[in-house]
Amino acid sequence: MSNAKTYNIAIVGATGAVGQNIITFIEENPFPIGEVKLLSSPRSAGSKVKVNDIELTVEEAKETSFEGIDIAFFSAGGSVSEALVPAAIKSGAIAIDNTSAFRMDETVPLVVPEVNANHLKENKGLIANPNCSTIQMVAALKPIQEKLGLNKIIVSTYQAVSGAGLAAEEELVNQTHQSLKQEEMTAEVLPAGGDKKHYPIAFNALPQIDLFEDNGYTKEEMKMINETKKIMNDDTLQVAATCVRLPVFTSHAESVYVEIDQAGISADKFKEIIASGEGIILEDDPATQTYPTPLSSAGKKEVFVGRVRKDLDNDKGFHLWIVSDNLIKGAAWNTVQIAQSLVEQNLVK
Ligand code: NAP
Ligand code: 3JM
Numbered sequence: 001m002s003n004a005k006t007y008n009i010a011i012v013g014a015t016g017a018v019g020q021n022i023i024t025f026i027e028e029n030p031f032p033i034g035e036v037k038l039l040s041s042p043r044s045a046g047s048k049v050k051v052n053d054i055e056l057t058v059e060e061a062k063e064t065s066f067e068g069i070d071i072a073f074f075s076a077g078g079s080v081s082e083a084l085v086p087a088a089i090k091s092g093a094i095a096i097d098n099t100s101a102f103r104m105d106e107t108v109p110l111v112v113p114e115v116n117a118n119h120l121k122e123n124k125g126l127i128a129n130p131n132c133s134t135i136q137m138v139a140a141l142k143p144i145q146e147k148l149g150l151n152k153i154i155v156s157t158y159q160a161v162s163g164a165g166l167a168a169e170e171e172l173v174n175q176t177h178q179s180l181k182q183e184e185m186t187a188e189v190l191p192a193g194g195d196k197k198h199y200p201i202a203f204n205a206l207p208q209i210d211l212f213e214d215n216g217y218t219k220e221e222m223k224m225i226n227e228t229k230k231i232m233n234d235d236t237l238q239v240a241a242t243c244v245r246l247p248v249f250t251s252h253a254e255s256v257y258v259e260i261d262q263a264g265i266s267a268d269k270f271k272e273i274i275a276s277g278e279g280i281i282l283e284d285d286p287a288t289q290t291y292p293t294p295l296s297s298a299g300k301k302e303v304f305v306g307r308v309r310k311d312l313d314n315d316k317g318f319h320l321w322i323v324s325d326n327l328i329k330g331a332a333w334n335t336v337q338i339a340q341s342l343v344e345q346n347l348v349k
Contacts, residue, residue, distance in 0.1 A: 006034035007348060009339075010069045010093070012061045012084060013076030014038035014049065017166050018098055021332030022073055027052050030336050031343040039065055040076070066091035070348055071339050074098055075331065089125035094348055096127050096338050098331055100223055103128040103230075110230050113337045114278040115142045120342055127338055130231060131223040132330025133157050133243065133252055138231050139303045139329070140322045141258065143277040144270070145232055149261025151316075152238040155224065158246050158253040159209060160294060161201060163326045164190060168201070172247055175202035191245060201247050209243040218243060251294035252330060254322045259314065267310045270318050274305050279329070284308050292323040300325055301333050 009026065013019040015038075026033055036051050039061035047058045059065065061084055066072055072088040074081045075098035085102070088095045102108045109119040110128045115138050120127060130138070137155060144150055161168040168189045175185040179202050187198035191208040199206055209220035217225070224241040275282040283292045284306040291306030303324040311317030324330060342348050 004032060006032040007070040007339075007343065008034040008037070008068055010037040010039055010066060010072045010088070012039045012065075012072065012074045012080060013098075014058060015040045015044040015047065016075060017162055017169070017327055018075035018331045018335075019073075021327045022075065022335060023049065023051055025333055025336040030340045034070075035068070037065065037069065063087035066093050069093040071096065071342070073335055073339070075335070085126060092349060094123065094125055094127070094342060096129060096335050098129045098335055100131065100219075102126060103130065103223070104226055110227060111338050111341075112138055112142075112231055112334060113341045114139055116231055116233065117341045117345070120338070120345060120347055123342075123347065127342070129331065129335045129338060130227045131220070132163055132326040133159065133220065133241075133254065134224050134227040134231070135330050135334050136252065136303045136322050136324035136326075137224070137254055137256060138228055139324075140274060140277065140280055140305050140320070141256075142232070143273050143280070144258065144260060145234075147273050148265060148270075150232070150234075150237060150258060151261060152257075152259040153228065154240045154257040156242045156255045157209075157224075157244055158248070158255070158294075159243060160248045160250050160252055160326050161190065161245065162250050163209075163252065163330070164193070164245070167193075169249060172201050172249065175200050176247075179203060201245060203247060205247075206245040207242065209245055217241075248294045250298040250325055250327065251323055252326045253292075253294055256320050256322055257311070258318050258320070259316050260318065261316070263315050265310075265316075265318075267308055267318070270310070271308045274308065274320070277303075279303060280305060282306070282308075291321060294323060297323045298325050299328070301328055303329055 038058045045060040066088040072093040078099040078101040081099045081101040171189045185200040191206045220243040221241040225239045292304030307321035
């Protein structure tokens, strides 16, 4: 019998959109898994979920839930992470948090493994997983930053409703039925759960994701701006973002303009460098109408890039289209990759 080390894991938010995807990737055995503990709010506690054909009972997440746990995944909202991450760390677990609660804390590494796995060794028991829209953008732009220098990013997003949880997905389904039956659409979740007004998402586009800040940007836009500078390790990088929700279930798309350091780079050279990135797939051929879409990328782990063009006025400007499954690379898979990288670097106690 082998006595190789296995890792006991807890998944807080196991019954949610992100948690369910984490379970799928854990079943692929990304590193040797020991016991699995599924945690939720009292609403789902007691329900049964199968992991590797074994039926597990979901338990209520509490401060005492983390005894004997090596790695604790959190995707149950910022307030749950604020309440329970300290307890997980105190119990000796390493916490990987999918919420925005600790991302900008200077003592917390914010990691996309293909971009900055080297930051993991600085952890003090907690790693933050970036926002979904940030993850796919920095993954695609990392090789450009490395090989051509990167000065400026202007991004507009086209984001799926699944990024706002299962309730938002249900809202799109219900409103679509209502609209097709010519009934009035009921809107209670989007654009942001905690805001005063709600607008229909079916057959619509909403230029608001998360709440507004005093500077006129939304929190989602500020997440993209601040997280990108932190992950790419460049305070002087200029970043602007406009985040838009679309009636799409899965995968975020982004129209991105960048300015690089080097002059005289062709679109073909730019494409070649993008395609060299780890986990990046270039799908770009106007002659055959080849480009990624939310539907073509859904269910996949990679980040897809197409529509690469050189700007017609600025020799150092380029345009590109970046698409990835927001619940996979944008959340669950990146989180599991962080755990895998921690194990590989021998950083789990
Ligand atoms: P969701 O589908 O609404 O699921 C929420 C999960 O959190 C459910 O398992 C729910 O359990 C659990 N939960 C809610 N309140 C809780 C409490 N007080 N104590 C313990 N568990 C509680 O949401 P989701 O889409 O999976 O997203 C979950 C969180 O992950 C988000 O709030 C966000 O912070 C983060 N997220 C990050 C990204 C990213 O960009 N990296 C993307 C999406 C989401 P019940 O079944 O009992 O209600
Ligand atoms: C994606 O209720 C909450 O605090 C969660 C809000 C949320 C977040 C967040 O801010 O953590 C919903 C969807 C995110 C995210 O990844 O930033």
